Amino acid sequence: MKAITTTILACLLAATVQAQTPAGRGRGNQEPGPTITVRGHTFTQLSLFQRNVGGPDDMTTPFPPHKVIGNIYYVGTRSLAVFLLVTPQGHILINSTYERNVPGIQKAVEQLGFKFTDIKILLGSHAHGDHMEGDALVKDLTRAQVMAMEQDIPALERMRPGGKTHPIDRVLHDRDTVTLGGTTLVAHLTPGHTAGNTTWTLQAQEGGRSYNVVILGGMGVTANAPLVAAAGPTQLAKDYIASFAFLRSLPCDVPLGSHTSMYNMADKYARIGKGPNPYIDPEGYLEELDAREKVFKIRMAEQGTKELGIKK
Ligand SMILES: [Zn+2]
Numbered sequence: 001m002k003a004i005t006t007t008i009l010a011c012l013l014a015a016t017v018q019a020q021t022p023a024g025r026g027r028g029n030q031e032p033g034p035t036i037t038v039r040g041h042t043f044t045q046l047s048l049f050q051r052n053v054g055g056p057d058d059m060t061t062p063f064p065p066h067k068v069i070g071n072i073y074y075v076g077t078r079s080l081a082v083f084l085l086v087t088p089q090g091h092i093l094i095n096s097t098y099e100r101n102v103p104g105i106q107k108a109v110e111q112l113g114f115k116f117t118d119i120k121i122l123l124g125s126h127a128h129g130d131h132m133e134g135d136a137l138v139k140d141l142t143r144a145q146v147m148a149m150e151q152d153i154p155a156l157e158r159m160r161p162g163g164k165t166h167p168i169d170r171v172l173h174d175r176d177t178v179t180l181g182g183t184t185l186v187a188h189l190t191p192g193h194t195a196g197n198t199t200w201t202l203q204a205q206e207g208g209r210s211y212n213v214v215i216l217g218g219m220g221v222t223a224n225a226p227l228v229a230a231a232g233p234t235q236l237a238k239d240y241i242a243s244f245a246f247l248r249s250l251p252c253d254v255p256l257g258s259h260t261s262m263y264n265m266a267d268k269y270a271r272i273g274k275g276p277n278p279y280i281d282p283e284g285y286l287e288e289l290d291a292r293e294k295v296f297k298i299r300m301a302e303q304g305t306k307e308l309g310i311k312k
Contacts, residue, residue, distance in 0.1 A: 070204030087181025090120035096134030127155035152196025193218035255285035
C-alpha cells in the first residue's frame with residue numbers, strides 16, 4: 001500500500017516540477033507560496049486567492065452593469081459575479097452574493113432597463129456566503145424560485161443571515177436543466193470547492209452565431225483542504241481530479257465564473273466595442289483551469305510530502 005501511495009505522490013510531485021518554493025518562506029495562508037506560470041502569466045497561490053477575493057471594497061462596490069453576450073448581462077460587484085439572463089418570460093439571476101449587496105444588484109438590473117421583480121428563478125454557484133447569502137432577501141423581493149444542487153443543500157440550510165431560513169424551491173441534481181423563456185441552463189455537479197459546487201452551461205446567440213457559455217463555480221483549493229491521507233488521495237482530492245477532467249471536456253467559447261477575476265472581467269469590459277466581443281475567449285477558459293489545477297497539484301504534493309514524512 002505504501003509503495004502505491006508513494007508512486008501516486010511521485011507522479012504528483014513530478015507534475016509540479018515547475019513549482020518552486022521561494023527560499024525561506026513558510027506555507028502559511030498569507031505566504032505567497034510557490035509561483036506557477038500558466039501560458040506566459042505568473043501567479044503565486046496567494047495572488048490567485050487574492051485575485052478571487054479582492055479587497056473588502058471589491059466585494060461590495062458595484063461594477064458598471066453591462067451586456068456580456070446574447071441575453072446575458074452582468075449585475076454584480078467588482079469581484080463577486082452576478083449574471084442576469086433576460087427572457088421574454090422573466091429573468092434568471094445567478095448568484096445573490098452577500099445579502100448587503102442585494103440592493104446594489106437590484107439597482108444594476110434597473111439601470112439596464114429591466115425589472116427586478118421580473119426575476120423568476122434564482123440560481124447559485126456554490127454554498128459559500130459570498131455567492132449565495134442573499135438568496136432569502138432576493139426571494140422576499142422577487143418571489144423567485146430558488147434552485148440549488150442537492151449536495152450543497154445542508155450548507156445552504158446553515159446560511160441564515162439575520163435568522164432567515166434559506167429558501168429552497170427545487171433541488172437540482174447533476175445535469176438537471178433549468179428552462180425559462182427559451183433559455184436553458186444545464187447544472188453540472190463539479191464537487192471539490194464545495195460538495196455541490198455547480199458549473200452552469202448554456203448557449204448564447206449573437207451575430208447569427210451560437211456560443212457555448214460556461215459559468216464556473218469555485219475551483220480554488222484552500223490551504224487546509226484534506227487532500228492526502230495515509231491511504232493516499234482522499235475522496236475530496238478525487239472529486240477535484242474528476243471535476244477538473246470534466247471541466248476540460250466542456251466546449252467553451254465564453255468563460256465566466258463566480259469571481260470576476262476567473263475570467264478577467266475588468267480587462268474585457270475595457271475592450272467592449274473595440275473589436276470582437278472580448279468575452280469570447282476559449283483560451284482564457286483553459287488558462288483559468290490550468291492555473292487552478294496547478295495550485296491543486298501543488299497542494300497535493302505538499303500534503304503528500306508531509307504525510308509520508310519525505311524530506312525535500
Ligand atoms: Zn467559495
